[in-house]
Amino acid sequence: MGILQDDAWLHYANHANHCAQLLAKLVQDVPGVSLMFPVEANGVFLQMSEPAIAALTARGWRFYTFIGAGGARFMCSWDTEEARVRQLARDIREVMTA
Numbered sequence: 001m002g003i004l005q006d007d008a009w010l011h012y013a014n015h016a017n018h019c020a021q022l023l024a025k026l027v028q029d030v031p032g033v034s035l036m037f038p039v040e041a042n043g044v045f046l047q048m049s050e051p052a053i054a055a056l057t058a059r060g061w062r063f064y065t066f067i068g069a070g071g072a073r074f075m076c077s078w079d080t081e082e083a084r085v086r087q088l089a090r091d092i093r094e095v096m097t098a
Helices: 008-027 050-058 082-097
Strands: 043-047 064-066 071-075
Touching: 008 043, 008 071, 008 082, 050 082
Parallel strands: none
Antiparallel strands: 043 071, 064 071
């Protein structure tokens, strides 16, 4: 099956978007974390402290940061596992409440 056959591309896109929505939902109540933009696709932009961003990086998470702004962009893809999204949310919660 090709990605353009039988709406496979739509299935994969919906999955990536779902994972982004899940991440936003799981961190919405974390003190010190705020959503910078509405989640409209597969990216989540979060505002966090620089020490929290450094702690997440030290835990092995890779994401784009906005230098000096405390912003972090997390991207979900067709093969993102929900378990990893949940682990990322747990790690965000832990570094923000440490």
